[in-house]
Amino acid sequence: EAQVTQNPRYLITVTGKKLTVTCSQNMNHEYMSWYRQDPGLGLRQIYYSMNVEVTDKGDVPEGYKVSRKEKRNFPLILESPSPNQTSLYFCASRRQVNTGELFFGEGSRLTVL
Amino acid sequence: QQQVKQSPQSLIVQKGGISIINCAYENTAFDYFPWYQQFPGKGPALLIAIRPDVSEKKEGRFTISFNKSAKQFSLHIMDSQPGDSATYFCAASRDYGGSQGNLIFGKGTKLSVKP
Numbered sequence: 001e002a003q004v005t006q007n008p009r010y011l012i013t014v015t016g017k018k019l020t021v022t023c024s025q026n027m028n029h030e031y032m033s034w035y036r037q038d039p040g041l042g043l044r045q046i047y048y049s050m051n052v053e054v055t056d057k058g059d060v061p062e063g064y065k066v067s068r069k070e071k072r073n074f075p076l077i078l079e080s081p082s083p084n085q086t087s088l089y090f091c092a093s094r095r096q097v098n099t100g101e102l103f104f105g106e107g108s109r110l111t112v113l
Numbered sequence: 114q115q116q117v118k119q120s121p122q123s124l125i126v127q128k129g130g131i132s133i134i135n136c137a138y139e140n141t142a143f144d145y146f147p148w149y150q151q152f153p154g155k156g157p158a159l160l161i162a163i164r165p166d167v168s169e170k171k172e173g174r175f176t177i178s179f180n181k182s183a184k185q186f187s188l189h190i191m192d193s194q195p196g197d198s199a200t201y202f203c204a205a206s207r208d209y210g211g212s213q214g215n216l217i218f219g220k221g222t223k224l225s226v227k228p
Contacts, residue, residue, distance in 0.1 A: 004156075033215070040122070042220035043157070043202060050212075058215070090156050099145050099206075099213050104156030 002027045006091050006105035013081055014113050021076045021108050023091030029103075030096035032074040033058070034066065036087040037107075043090070049074055050096055081112040116140055117205050119219025126226050132190040134222045136203035139184065143205040145213070148177065148188050151200045151221075160201070161188070193226045200224070 004025045013019055025032065033048035035058075045058030049068040063085055065077040074093075078085060089108045094100040118137045126132045138146075147162035163170045163177040163186065170177045176189040190197055203219040 031213075040220065042119075043218040045215060048215060092156075094213070096212055099162075099208065101147075101159045102149075102157075102216060104158065106154070106156050 002103065004091055004093055004103050004105035006089075006108045008108060009106065010109050012111045012113065015082055016080050019078050019081060019110075021078075021089055021091075021110070023074045023076065023105060024072050025074075025091075025093040025103070026072065027093060027103065028071065029093035030071070032068065032091065032093045033102075034064070034074070034076050035090045035092065036060065037090060038087050046076070046089075078110075081110075083112050086110060086112050116217045117203060117219045119203050119222060121222060122220070123223045124225070126193045126224065128193065128195060128226055128228050130193050130226075132188075132193045132197065132224055132226070134188045134201055134203070134224070135185065136187065136205075136219050137183075137185045138205050138217075140205070140207070140217075141184070142207045143217075144208055145206045146177070146179065146186050147204050147216070148175075149202040149204065149218075151202065153199075157200075157202055190224075193224075195226045195228050198224055198226050 007022045030051045034046040035043045044060045047066040049055045091105045092102045094102045148160045149157035150160040151157040174191045179186045201222045204216045206216045207214045
């Protein structure tokens with residue numbers, strides 16, 4: 001089954017404690033991206049990657065890091081989480097060449113106390 | 114600067130009615146306009162998409178209407194059903210010589226269809 005898998009799905013943490021949200025896709029997609037969803041603000045892009053070892057900032061990259069060492073994986077790293085990073089996070093992937101459907105994971109709800 | 118403006122923010126429709134969600138864009142280089150549907154607890158999923166070479170695309174009860182000169186596009190849901198209750202996002206992107214650019218999303222519309 002074609003899918004984008006995120007872990008953890010739910011996480012409560014404290015300010016300053018480093019955490020990583022993993023994302024893996026099994027569709028051999030070149031493009032992967034992270035979004036955060038907040039009430040009234042819609043989906044805002046954090047970082048994206050056009051292919052292995054190629055990453056770039058989205059609209060709201062502050063406080064986040066990413067890496068793309070393998071095609072299937074695109075982890076999101078919060079080095080020192082703060083309460084304003086409490087949000088619902090989505091990973092997504094698609095083919096890069098030509099116009100393709102963006103496939104989303106089921107989301108990771110993060111609470112930073 | 115918000116490049117895709119979506120309205121309304123929320124919408125309540127009676128079962129059997131027509132739901133209409135509107136989006137306006139600024140960048141005339143955009144050439145792909147999808148709509149995504151998100152149910153509670155799930156990630157968004159592609160519903161229907163259109164390119165500017167056609168003014169309308171219909172898939173079942175869902176229709177996209179596109180007005181290139183006005184830089185607007187809209188989603189119409191005919192015979193709305195309670196199962197259509199979800200959040201809907203419009204989006205836009207441009208093609209860079211065969212390579213798709215990032216999708217720019219609207220802020221979403223929460224649709225509730227009352228039985």
